[in-house]
Amino acid sequence: MVSITSVELNYLVFRYLHESGFTHSAFALGYEAGINKSPIDGNLVPPGALVTFVQKGLQYLELEANLSNSDADVDDDFSFLQPLDLITKDVYELRQIIKEKKENLQKERAKDKEKEKDKELDREHERERGREREKERQEKEKEREKDRERIEKDKEREREKEKEKQHEDHIDREQIRDREDKSTIKPEDNGVCGGPEPMDICVNSPSLPCEIPSSDVAILEGHTSEVFACAWSPAGSLLASGSGDSTARIWTIPDGPCSSSMQNGPPNVLVLKHFKGRTNEKSKDVTTLDWNGEGTLLATGSYDGQARIWSRDGELKSTLNKHKGPIFSLKWNKKGDCLLSGSVDKTAIVWDVKTGEWKQQFEFHSAPTLDVDWRNSNSFATCSTDNMIYVCKIGENRPIKTFSGHQGEVNAIKWDPTGSLLASCSDDSTAKIWSMKQDKYVHDLMEHAKEIYTIRWSPTGPGTNNPNQPLVLASASFDSTIKLWDVEQGILLHSLNGHSDPVYSVAFSPNGEYLASGSLDKCMHIWSIRDGKMVKTYTGGGGIFEVCWNKEGDKIAACFANNTVCVMDFRM
Template sequence: MPVSATTTPPSSDEINYLIARYLDESGFTHSYYSFAQESRIAAKGFQGSHILPGALINLLHKGLLYLEVEHHTNLDGSERKCDVPFRVAEPHTCGLSEPAELRPLKRPRKDDAAAAPAAKKRDKKGAQADKGAERTEKTERGDRREKGEKIEKGEKLDERVLERAGKSGKGGREKVSADVLEPGFDSKQAETKMISKLYHTSPILRSAWNGSKTDTLATGAEDGSLRVWRVPSMPRNLPASAAPVLSLPDHLKPDSGVATVTISAMEWAPNGEQLAAATTDGRVLLRNSSGEFVDCVRHHNAAIYTLAWSTGSTLFATGSHDHTVVIWQADNGVMRRTFDFHLGPVMTIDWHNEDTLATGSADSKIFIFQFGEITPLKEFSHMGEINKVVWDPTKKYLASCSDDRETRIWDFVTGKQWSAKGHTDSVQTCEWSPGKRKLLVTGSADHTARLWDVKDVVEDSSSSSNASARGKALDCLHSISSHGAPVTSVAFSHTGRYLATASLDGRVNVWLAARLAKVAAPGFSDKQKESMALVRWYQAESGSGDFLEAQVRWSAESEQLAISHGTTTVAILNMSDARPGASAAQ
């Protein structure tokens, strides 16, 4: 194959960069630092955001395959027969191993297993030898039968194999599954283990994992239908079980003049016993843990934008375009209280405990309500519409993000506030890390997501005597700039190990959160740091519905990520098989 005129051999600096990346990705921190300093790669200004983790191994593997093909091609273009393993560190001599008819069968024949050994006279020593051989043969057959059963259950080996010499030195061939291949190996079989897909007949707008029954996922669509799925924690062994479509009962069909009822918000109760789903015509649908219809309640006279459960699962709240917040009794759907202090649509709600909640509105106000009180307990404000409010795991601090390009953190007790500035457009969403280290991630319409260090919030709050003073600005640990459209959803996994960011361009990235939060070595750019933290990515097709919003939701206990993007498909990424540089694209 002719080499392009623009193709040049890699420079020593480029090779050094790949080696440094390999050392860092493999956990050789000291070796990585020493090598990076001696090779001075930080001064070279490499922009390696397009290079996926595992690039060095992937390139070596591809180069080795090319050399193997080149070595086994005759001058006339015919293939040279050879099944001796081709290794990078050993001289290669072509040859053939044992003839096929002499190789052991992969699985035992039925007639061989049923055949009885011929009876014949033998002396005592010979009988013992025959018994030992028979015992060995049965053991080998049992092992082969067990392997055969595993293959029948779906644990098939990848059809593309690596051939290597057997330990006995007889040149035997051995198939290697995709699980043990080097990082970056592009295998269709490996991709099927990473991802499964769930389907509706209408664009899917919302998904929600059951926090108690962690293999249960609910999905809500633009046509008002719901489905409740059983998603196994290891989808390579069992597929997601088929779920019936849960449509609205006939007596609850849309009012005249309304074309359809869209699921606009949906959440499971913390105890996992009930599912509440809200619609664009102001209804709230209650279903049990199996998805069966329980009740339909209605008090809002406009679209519901947000829904949240109290920590004890006894109450839930809805916020609507009609400027009101309604508190509902979970067991019977009775309306308990209405708050109408907001002057604009209520966009977000998060509960502090069983009777206190925070709400944010397009009127730029944040109110903290207590169920039995007439007036709000606290009032905070931004300079723009509030897009989200969320309590930290300790329930002491409230984070809020706004169209004013700012994210703020509020101390619930003292009212003190801290600011996170840096986005150049509306901040769409924010989430706290569940780990011991206080981290906050924000997603913005400026196509970026930012990771903030909130450790100083606790230190300032406990040491400062001036409760009304503004705290100092938060430190931005990293700005993710690899998306090509507004970032509308961010989420940490339940352990805090992974961070998922989703954009309207259909791209979902999964990062190692600790690596993004880590202070980069001097001289390394954010692009280089970002390329080292990327674990997996997924590219969805363009949405076809009237509502376009990317959403990512992690399972409460397993490392599974549900991705919806306004299409008829929800993708489930399984991170238990994650390898650096793996990807899945629709």
């Protein structure tokens, strides 16, 4: 008996079918099933195996015919079947297997498409967020660039003004030297530096003003750069000063004459550092400072855009950080619970002193905010290089009053003692007086020849400690003069013509009878309000940026460009 293996039989079947014209893939599948998944055990193929394969091949043809209505490729449909299924299952079962597997495949593909769609949406959202972040970054960079350009323009303007001042100073010095050559009288040195002749200092007075002797002057040294600001505490004998050396200082000035206090050694001083490192940082110049009404807290504003609150003992209480540019002005309100600051970033901010957080930011100006001043405990005014003045109120999102009329940068604003009139001064060489009762200015004061840098109201008139004296406004200009104005009639009372350089600061004595003025010509003059005459003068070692009186009115402080602060006794 001849035996034949299953492989040999399958091959013979394949050859038979192929040579008989059955070349369709269905018979190839039958052949592959016979080779790989034959249900027959052993190598011997029993009789009937050939018939079984041929029958399966015919069944595949029938299955293919039933599947021909589908859009899918027939070979793909057969790929859902296992060779063992082809041998052991009939056509109906095979169709069910293919149908179920196709449906499952479609569901899987649908799920995959949904997942891919979700992923694509996530990717698109992330790309959108990225585009928004990039847009915000570009806008912030543009804003920072604009701020840098504005600051650079401001610096360039200051440089031009300084060049103009130096040129005028040179001409004035030549004239003084010519007069000195013709004169045989020489002024006495006051112990600090040589000054011009008294006759040159006070050209509008028939009598010579009294030079403040060096024995009545205490020179406070310690700052290592220009001293820009100074202010007496309203309670006690503390004097604060702010400098370009990134520090503020609180000096304890003893009562009594300056000569006796200096004999006891230098005054006690607290150094308020505005930097953390060992070296000074120019960006942290102290530009402005102000005591609260009780004299318990000192606020400082810095070029780094931060305001800081200190105790009278020199302890840093809080750092107020929201401005994006240098702070040029800050003021306490009368209640002492809020601090107001104005910045180069065009905004003004009201701070809650108790929490150290900002209460409201006012973004009305289109250019740097130069000055701010409270009208009462919840409303205030702001002015800017955009020529505009706004009156604002805490809780309101728009100005409650708008004053327009200046044709140049508005440098300073001040409410009168009762909060009913607002004075302003500008680069347009005018000072103006405004009332909340009308939109247009009440008075337009036009006697100055150059920019007006600052203004001050006298502490006189109704509602003050000096109600029997008339209210007066003082204006100080780059034309080297100070002018005193009758604010009721809007007319000039006196023109004080004793300085030879721009006047940066003026301050009234507490009794309203005298005015102190400080100029870049290194001179501090004291004037009588009654007749406009100069009564005292002092020449220091540098230009004067600010002058101020103590609450008793017997001492005057002045801060200088030569890094010193001077305290002078005032006696008539």
